[in-house]
Amino acid sequence: MSPKVSKEHLEQRRAKIVEAATQVFIEHGYERTTMKHVMDAADVSRGGLYQYFSNKEDLFEAILADRLLIDVAKTDQLLKEKVESYWDLLLSRIFGESKEPSDHMDPLAASNLEFFITGRNDQRRRNYAQERYSFALKLYANIIEAGQQSGEFSNKQSGEMIARSIITFIDGLALDHAILPKEDVKLKEQSSLLIEYLRLALEVKN
C-alpha cells in the first residue's frame, strides 16, 4: 500500500501553507488572524488546513520551528566561515551578515511577541517560550564565553548575564518597534548604543 500522493507533494503543500500563513500573521497579528484568513491566503480548504495543523497554535509553532531551523543553519555556517574574531561573530549573530545596525526588523517579530504574551498563562506556551529563550541564550553566551576564554573579551561581567541583557534589549526593541512609529524607536541609533555598551562591558580591544 503505497501512499496515494508523494511525500514531496505533501511537503510542498505544507510549505505553501506555512508561507501563506506567515504573511497572514505578519499582516493581522496572531490573535486577529483566523483560520479562514489562512485558508484563503494559502488557497486550501478548511479540512485541508486542519490536516496539516491541528489548530492555530500548532500552525504558528510550525512557522516558528521552520524559521528556527533556518536560523540555526545560518549560524552553523557562520561558525564555519568566520572565526577571525568573536566580536565579529557576536555582531553578525545580532545584526545578521552585515554586522551593522539596521532600521529593519523581522516582520514576524511582533506576532511572535504577541503569541507568547497572550499565551503567558498557558503552560504549554510558557514551556515553549522558555525553550526558545534557553536556546537563544546559549547561542549568545557561547560566543561571549568563547571570546572571554580567548582573551578577546574581558571577564569582568558574566558572559551569561551579558547574553541575557542582549536578548532583553532586543526584545524591548522588537516590542517598541511593533507598537510605535518608526520615528520614535530609532532602531538604528539604539542598536548602535547596544554595540557601544557591549564594547564597554566586554572591553573589546580595537
Add this chain to the structure above:
Amino acid sequence: MSPKVSKEHLEQRRAKIVEAATQVFIEHGYERTTMKHVMDAADVSRGGLYQYFSNKEDLFEAILADRLLIDVAKTDQLLKEKVESYWDLLLSRIFGESKEPSDHMDPLAASNLEFFITGRNDQRRRNYAQERYSFALKLYANIIEAGQQSGEFSNKQSGEMIARSIITFIDGLALDHAILPKEDVKLKEQSSLLIEYLRLALEVKN
C-alpha cells in the same frame, strides 16, 4: 433635582469596578478577560458595568489613566523632595523609592504590553501608545539633560537616546518577565547591569 446617590458613592462604585477589573486583567490578561469576568469580580450587573465603561478598551484605558495619575503625583513629590543628585533622581524614577533593583515588577505590566501589542494595527491604540511613550520619554530625558547641564552627567551621549534605551530595556524586561519563569529573567541582576551601563554612559562621578 436631588441626585439619587451621592457623588462619592458613584466614585466608590467606579473605583470598585476599576479595582476589580485591574485584578481580573492581571489574572487573565487583556485579551482573555471578558466583560463577564469583570462583572463577576466587581459584583456589578452587565448594564451597570456598561454605564461606567462603554467597552473593554475604554475600561482598560481608564485603569491606565488612573495609574498614570498616581505615577505623575509620585514623580511630582519626588521632584519636590530630593534633588540632591540627578543620579539618585533617575534611579528613583526607574526603580521607585528604594532606588534599588528589585525582583518585582508591576503586575499589570504584562497586560499593558498585551494591550498595545494586540492593538498595534488599530490607529487609536497606536496613538495612545505613542502618547504614553512620549510622556515617559520626556520624563527620563528631562532628568538626564538636567544632570548633563549641571555637570553631573557627561554629554558624550545624547540624553534623549539614553532615555530611549532605558525605556527599551525596561520594556524588554517587562516582556521577558511576563513570558518567562522568574529564574530566567533575573530581574535584579539585569537591573544592576542597566545601572552599570548608565553609570558608564553618563560617566557618573562617584
Add this chain to the structure above:
Amino acid sequence: MSPKVSKEHLEQRRAKIVEAATQVFIEHGYERTTMKHVMDAADVSRGGLYQYFSNKEDLFEAILADRLLIDVAKTDQLLKEKVESYWDLLLSRIFGESKEPSDHMDPLAASNLEFFITGRNDQRRRNYAQERYSFALKLYANIIEAGQQSGEFSNKQSGEMIARSIITFIDGLALDHAILPKEDVKLKEQSSLLIEYLRLALEVKN
C-alpha cells in the same frame, strides 16, 4: 393636602415631553427611537419621563391622541364655517384649508404607519388602529353621504366605499412618501388624480 406643584406646571411639562418626543419620532421613526432619545430631547430624567408615560407605546399614543384632538377641533370649525358645498368640505378635509393638492405630508405620518404596522400582531394596537380608522371613515363618509343627500353628489357609488378608498389611497401615498424619494411619489400629481377620480365617482356638478 394641596398638590405640591400646580396642575399647569404638570401640563406644561407633559406638553414639553410630547413636543420633544414628536420631533424625535419624526427623526428616528417609532422603532428606532429609544426612551433615551426622548429624555435627552425633552430634557427630562428617565424617571420623570416614566412618570408621565409608562412606556414608549403609551407615549406615542399620547402624541396621536393630542393630534387627533387638534384635528377634530379643526374639522369642527370647518363644519361651522363653510358649508357652501360638500365638495369643498371634502377637499378641505383631505388637503387642509388650501383644498389643494400639495407636495407636503404630515412629517409624523411615516412613524404612524410604522407604529401600526410593526404592532399589527398586538391586539391592543390593532384595536387602536381600528378605532382610528373608524373615526376617519365616519368623517369622510358623513360628508359624502350628506353631499349625496343634498343632491350635490351622485348616489351611484356607496359613500362609505368611496370614503374607504380615499383613506386607502392616502395611506398608500403616505407609505410611498415615507419610503421613496420625492421624485418618485409625485404627491401633488397623484393627489390631483385622486380629485379627478372623486369628481368622476361622485359626478360632481361644476
Add this chain to the structure above:
Amino acid sequence: MSPKVSKEHLEQRRAKIVEAATQVFIEHGYERTTMKHVMDAADVSRGGLYQYFSNKEDLFEAILADRLLIDVAKTDQLLKEKVESYWDLLLSRIFGESKEPSDHMDPLAASNLEFFITGRNDQRRRNYAQERYSFALKLYANIIEAGQQSGEFSNKQSGEMIARSIITFIDGLALDHAILPKEDVKLKEQSSLLIEYLRLALEVKN
C-alpha cells in the same frame, strides 16, 4: 476536489431556510423575528444559518429576490400567452390569473412594508425600495402605454401616472389589510372600485 455535498443539497438547504424564514416573517413580521426564530423554524444551527445569510436583512432580501424572480417568470409567461387585450393583461398583472378582485393578499406583504418603512432612514434600504418601485412602475406603465398606442386605452391621462396611482392604491390596500380587520378593508370591493376607476381613466372600450 470532490465537494462534500451535492449542489442540489445546498440549494435544498438554502431553499428550506428561505421557506421557513418566509413563514416566520409572515408570522412575526420583520422587526419582531429574530435569527433564533428562523434557526428553530428551519432547524438549522446558528452558524449554519449565518453560512447562507450573513444577517437578517440579507435573509429578507433573499426572500424578496426569490419572489421577484418567480413574479417575473409569471409575467413573462403571461405576456407570451395572452395578448388578446391589454386590459386583460393589466388585470391579470394586478390580480393574478383570475383577473378578478379577491379578498386575499400576499401574506408577506405586511412584512414587506414593514421592512421598507422601518428602514426608511437607511440609504441601502431606500435604494433597494426605489429599485423595486421602478421595476413595478415600468411593468404597469409598459402595459398601459402599449394599450394607449394600440388605441385600446385613451391618452387622456399619462400612462405613467396611472401606473403610479395603481401602485399607490395597492400599497394602501396592503397597508390597511395588514393593520385592520378584514371587515374594514373590504379588499374585494375596493379592488372593484380600482377597476372601475381604471376603466374610466383609460376609457376602456367594452
Add this chain to the structure above:
DNA sequence: CATGAATGAGAATTCATTCAT
C-alpha cells in the same frame, strides 16, 4: 486525503423598566 457544510459555545452590546434616595 480533501472538502467545506454544520455546529454551538461564547462574547459584546443595547435598552426598557424598576426603584432606592
Add this chain to the structure above:
DNA sequence: CATGAATGAATTCTCATTCAT
C-alpha cells in the same frame, strides 16, 4: 414628584473545530 443608577433579558454575530461524503 423627580432623579438617574442599576438591572438583566434579549439579540446579534464570530470562529475554532468536527465530520459526513
